[in-house]
Structures are given as C-alpha cells and as structure tokens.
Amino acid sequence: MSNTNSLKMDKPVPASLLDSGSQGIIGRPLDRKEGPLKVTGQATYSAEYQIPNLAYGYLVGTKFGRGKVTNVDADSVRAIPGVIDVVTDFKTFLQNSQQGGETSAPTQGVQDVHYFGEIVAIVLAESYEAARDAGIRIKVEYEEAEGRFDFEAHKDETTKPPPNNIPAHFKQGDVEKAMADAATSVDVTYTTPSQNSSAMEPHASIAVWDEDGALTLYGSYQMPTSDKTQLAKSLGVKDKKVRIIAPYIGGGFGSKLGIAPESVAAAVAAKQLGRPVKAVMTRPQVFETTVRRSNTEQRVRFSVDGEGKLTGVGHETLTSNLPGEGFFEPTGIGTHFAYSGENRLINHDLVELDWLLSGSMRAPGEAVGMMATEAALDELCHKLGVDPIDFWKQNEPSEDPEEKIPFSTRQLVRCLEEGAESFGWSKRNATPGQVRDGEWMIGMGVAAAVRTNMLMESSAKVAIDANGRATVSSAMTDIGTGSYTILGQIAGELLGLPLDQVSVVLGDTDLPDAAGSGGSWGAGSSGSAVYLACEMLREKLAKAMGCDPETLTLKDGQAIADNRQVSLGSLVGDGIEAIGSIAPGKMEKDRKQSSYGAHFVEVGVNATTGEVRVRRMLGVFAAGRILNAKTARSQCLGGMTFGIGAALTEDLVHDPRNGKLVNHDLGEYHVPVNADVPQIEVHFLEERDQFANPIHAKGIGELGISGCGAAIGNAVFNATGIRVRDYPITVDKLLDQLPPV
Amino acid sequence: MxxxxxxxxxxxxxxxxxxxxxxxxxxxxxxxxxxxxxxxxxxxxxxxxxxxxxxxxxxxxxxxxxxxxxxxxxxGTPEDLHPLQAAFVKHDGYQCGYCTPGQICSAVGMLDEVKKGWPSHVSETLGDVEFNDGEISERMSGNLCRCAAYPNIVDAIRDVAEAKA
The missing domain is CATH 3.10.20.30 (Beta-grasp domain)
Structure with missing residues (x-):
C-alpha cells in the first residue's frame, strides 16, 4: 500500500479536517516554535556553520558596466600573506542569478561583462581579512564596450517579452473607443524606480564536496528543491549529487528565490582547492549582483460612463531587463481581475538595458502595479467627486472580467467597509489641503489590495514515534514567514497534539521536495502537504483503534473512539509515517483565486519642509483561513512597511554612464526604520477558500504590500493637493508646490 | 590581548x-x-x-x-531567556530572526541610556526624559528590520520597560 496521500486540486474540498479538529490550536496566535533560538542567537544561518579546514572566499566584481575581461591577474595578489589562490571559471561562473522555480541553470559565463559589478573571480585565503585585502587589490584587466545604461534614452526601443505568469500583451474590446466615449476618464503615467529586496542576511554559501563528488551547500535560499536543480545543472553534476541546507534564512523577499553567483563561485573554488569554501557577499555585492525589482513606467487609463460605471481599463507598462532575460515585472497581474470594465488593454514591454538582472521582489506585479492603478483610481474618484469606497461598491465585478469565471472568494468591499468604519474614514475631508495640525498638513488615503493566490507542488512527511510525538519534515523553508509554527499547528490540530509535541524540520533537500517560500504560496502549498500526510495518519490510527476515521477524536496525545481512550504512542508501535503531496489542478482555471484587502493611511506633510510622516495605518485583509493570527499579522506588518518604503524612500539609482548603482548599501538605499513606521493595525476577515486547497488558506506574505504605497500617495494628495506620479514621494517633488509658508 | x-x-x-x-x-x-x-x-x-x-x-x-x-x-539561553528575549518571542518582535540579536542588545543598551536620562532627537527636554513609544522608535532606529517587526519590537520593549519601572 502506498504511503503517500496525493491530491491534485481538481475539485473543491468543501470540508476541511482543520474545522473539525479537537486540539484547538489552528489559527491561534501561538509564539513561533523557533523563537527561543532566534532571540538567543542560536539559530544557525548559512555563513555560520563551523566547518573544519574552511577557506575564506572574497568575490571579485567588475568596476565597469559592459565589455570583456581580458585577464584576472592572480599573481598581483599571490604574495599577500594568507592568500591561497584566485579562482575563476569564465564558462561556469554565473552571469546572472536565476529566477525562482526555474529548473535550468541561470545564464552562465562571465568573460563578457553585462553589468557593473558582475562577479568574475573569487580570491581564497586562510582568513577573511587576507581574502578581502586581496579581493580589493587584485588587478582585473578589461576592454570596456559601449553599453545601454540609460532607461530614458532607450525607452522607445522595446521588445515584447515571452509570457510570464501572465501574457505580456492582452486586449479585450476597445479601450481607445471607451476613452473617447467616456463621460469621465483619466489618462496618467506613473513611474517607479528599481528597488532592492534588502534582506538583512547577505547572500552566503559554504560549499563542501565529499570524496564521492557530492556537494553540500549551506546556502540562504528560499526554494531549495528547485535551487538544488539549478545548482546541479550549473555545475554539470547530477541532481542527486547536490544537497542544499537552509534551515534559517535571514529574509529573502524574492532575492533568494533562485541561486545567485556566490553559490557557483564557492562550489567551483571548493572543488578546485579540495577544501570547503565560504563565500559571503558584501552588502554592495548583494545590491549589484543578485536581483532588483525593475523600474517601471506605467500608463494607466480608466473610463467611466455617465452612471459612473467603469467601461475601460488600460494599463501599459515599460519595464527593463538584461538582453535575453525574459522576465518582466508583471504590473498588470492584479489589473486583470481587480477592476471591472468591458474594454481592456494590459500590455508589458521590455527595455533591454545593461543593468543587473531584474526579477521577483515581494509581490512582483501588484506591489508596484497597484501603486499606479490605485493612485489613478483615486484621481478618477477625485475628478468624479465620488468617495473611492462608494466607487468600488458600484464597480465591484461579480466575476472575473476577462475569463468570466467566478471568484473563489472576494471580500474586497467588506475589507473597505470594515476598514472605513475602524479607521474613521468618514472624518476625511475630500477636498485636499484643508486639515492642519500645527505645521503639518494632514490627509487620509485609501487603496484596495489584491494578490493572486498560487498553489505549487509540495510534499511533506509526518511521522508519529513510539512516544507519541510527531515530526514534520520537508524541504520547505521558513524565511521569517512562520512555516515552522504553522506546519506544526496544522499537524498538531489534525493529530491531536499540542504544538510542543510536534517537531518541524525544514530547509534540507534530503527531505521531501517542497514548494519553498515565494509568491505567497508557501503556507497553502506546504501546509496542504502536511494536511494530506496527517489525513493518512488519521486513517492509520483509526484502523489501529478499529474505528472509522470520522468517529476518531484526537486530542492531547490521546486517540478517543467508542468510549475508549488510548495514547498515540501505544497505538503506533515502533512508529508510523506518511507522506502528503499536493499539486495544482483544475481549480486554478475554474475559479479566480486571490487574497484581498484594503489599506487606510493618515499622513502628515510638513508645510515647510515637505517631509512626509505616516501617522496611522490600518490594513484589513481576507486571505482564507488564518493559520496563526500572530505570524499572519506580522507578515502583513512587513508587507505594509515595504509599502511605506516604496512610497516614500526606496529608489535604486543607476548611473546612466555605466550602470553602477549609486546607492548600493543600506546607508544610501533607504528602507524604512523603526521611526518611519507607526503602530500599524491589521484586521483579518473570517474566510475559508475551499477552491484553494484543503486547508482553505491563501497567501498573505505579499498582500500587505499590494496597494499600500498608493494609499500613502493618495493620503499625501489629500493632505496637500499635490499628486506625485513619480515614486518615491520625496521632499524635492513636493517642495515647490507647497503653499507659501 | x-x-x-x-x-x-x-x-x-x-x-x-x-x-x-x-x-x-x-x-x-x-x-x-x-x-x-x-x-x-x-x-x-x-x-x-x-x-x-x-x-x-x-x-x-x-x-x-x-x-x-x-x-x-x-x-540568555533558550531555556533561560532574558526578559527582553522573552518579550520579543511573546510579541513576535522578529520574523527571519537575522536582525534580532542586534535589536535585543541594542534595546538593553538603549534602556540603560534612558535610565541615565540621556535625551534623544525626539525628547521634548534635555532632562527628565519622558519614556514613550516615540522615544523607543527613535532610539531603535539604528537597527534595521526588513521583515519590519517594528511595531512588535516597540511593544516588546515597552512591556519590559514598564515591568522594570
């Protein structure tokens, strides 16, 4: 008999066992399982493994943006005490990081240099200090070539990229005609700059080869299952010869979805040297050589008829990437279903530039797409003299406006209504520039949030041992998302165990293949795998009890049926185990699945300096079942704070002469600090999504950022009457329009 | 040495x-x-x-x-947490955990600075500093948290400061 319980989501799962569990831990705001390790410094991150005979690697990047390396002069640094060697492999080293989930090698080859900072060599030494010294001093000879470093100069030369998770171009009806016939319309262009994920832990790899030619890589990666394949293909070894270990990951936000150049450099160097090698990126290298979110230029059009009904939606975007890299920032991904209107045009075109790779950063698409659409919608409402919440009520689509399929759930209007009530939205003065608090101009803004829900193939093993304890194991990761805790809660709920009786082991490719963390699919996918494994274990336990699974009650380590109570440990003999495996199916096509929310923001804009301060912020979200109210809230706080950064401070600047990132560190690329963030409030609406997966939960990690920046911009407009269409909204863009002091 | x-x-x-x-x-x-x-x-x-x-x-x-x-x-150790470490767990003052040791060490030092009466950028006066959320946020702004547990970090530190007072 197979020991695997597989489910393809071809049908809804109307009844989830999580709603009939007796343990009562699912959804509760329990502390993180690994919390005590993290707060005491005992959680081990990638660069922290104590490996004997370790050599230190320092990555060498180019100081030019386009051209060819003619020589890496190892002799120039060999005499430095402690230096072992300089390794380069022009064919094998990674030119670019890989995108998330790909099962091919990323673009390799570094003799031809395609962007400033490309990693072309690694210096090896007995100490970090010696490696760094040599890495800074090494002579790299090169021939520089002309490059394309200026977006503005090349933005008329576009290419149509291949489909991403949406097609690059989409057309329905006739937006031009809808605009021409409109009673009221807006036609505005918003821009967003390149952004950096800025996870607190820099990318780091320790590569260790054994005598059999197998590689163990201690890395900081969000999706170890596919990262392993990417790494194996890059190195030309078999999949099974590579193991990635990543139990703790110091944040990712997209930047660690695919493998980055340090992994292959460390692996090649370790092989050549015959010693383990550690390669940790410096913070500027993280900025220069991993991945950025593309800058965007977005033309947004909305048209309404005389009744105030949306008739047309246009969303045309320019994004940038390296030549040959097809990824485009899918700004229109939410536009496809968020807004009604029969006439629709949603296009994405690429501008090829010699800037570092662009790829996924938290909520690729919605994060910056909705900063444009939800601000444009606010412009439309202002023009119409209609409250944005009333506009949504009138224009809320009853089905997907393109695919004409039902929404699995959609509580967007309820999020807006509940948020309006809690936030005191009715106190907003819709006329801008009317409210003052001393030297501060006060304004309120609102925006909707949508984030597409995804399910990915994922597996997990759950075992119950002779002591009645359960262990969940999977190659899933916890990048701060709460995986350890929610997977433990799912298993505990279904097996009748308190959370401390469930161990969760993650982040190791020797464990069952898993979805990893990205695209907000982690909890739904890996949680469903745990659910399915537990479902099978419940059947085994019922069989051992001699009862139907439906009549079995599991609680506090006891199995209860037919007036009998037996401890789990005594029921399982030497132990039992099962594997759960989930895969997406027809439900993806039959129902439009998304999480929804509403952002409410109050800002103060200093009338003299133009400084913008976020004073209050509320997010109301509906994302299916909330698996842990504490960790889910934290995910939303994090997303909303990314929204503050995107709206007000984050701006990755490319030098138009050579593509160099002018602000390649945390002192110059401004992520929000504690003082920038008020005591944000987060509310969740009760919801179950039976079409999403058997645990009825949807993605939440990216919902908080979606739309958030627009709510801030809309609040700035309400405070000042100034509409800044070029994010971030910095003082220089407000100063000359502020009223006289 | x-x-x-x-x-x-x-x-x-x-x-x-x-x-x-x-x-x-x-x-x-x-x-x-x-x-x-x-x-x-x-x-x-x-x-x-x-x-x-x-x-x-x-x-x-x-x-x-x-x-x-x-x-x-x-x-502290996982078995015997410092009050700030326990408060960070209780209030979820972290997510990925990478900035957390620095946040907690910083909070220990910061609370001592407040006890000594050192003012900050947001203090209304130079003496008798009033301790509030604004002071915590300001004084903790040298510790970045990209997961943005800031509101929870403030809750955790306030809890410990109030228990001490």
Missing part, C-alpha cells in the same frame, strides 16, 4: 584588521552577532561593550583590551 566576553576571560592575538564582529563570528564561534552590512548601517552586529551598545563591525578587535563585551549569547 585580554578581554572578557559574556563573563569568560579570553586571550587572543587578532589580526589588526579584524573587526570585533569578525573576531566573534569567525574566530570565537559566537555567531549570534550578525553581519548585515559591515558598514555600521544596519545594526545587526550590535553588542554591549562595558555596558554600552556599539556596532561591532565598526570597531577593531585590537581596540578592546580589558573590555567587558556582552553578546546575545551572554544575555
């Missing part, structure tokens, strides 16, 4: 280029202190030297003759 880390006496002859952070992480196996930027920009490396919080990445190891250094490992 001699120094004390978490109450234990050490003798070492570090490379003159070795930062205090690299001494801890790479030479003594104390990896609780984190390297986020190596530029003094993120605060993940914060430790206490003679009771004061510093960015250990901006300080050379050889500058610490006879100093008493406290790292996250010296504040």
């Amino acid at each position: 001699h120094f004390t880390i978490n109450g234990t006496a050490y003798t070492a002859e570090p490379d003159i280029r070795t930062s205090l952070l690299d001494l801890l992480r790479e030479h003594l196996g104390l990896t609780g202190s984190k390297k986020g930027c190596d530029h003094g920009q993120c605060g993940a490396c914060t430790v206490l030297v003679n009771g004061r919080r510093i960015n250990s990445c901006l300080s050379l190891a050889v500058m610490h003759q006879d100093d008493e250094i406290t790292t996250i490992e010296g504040l």
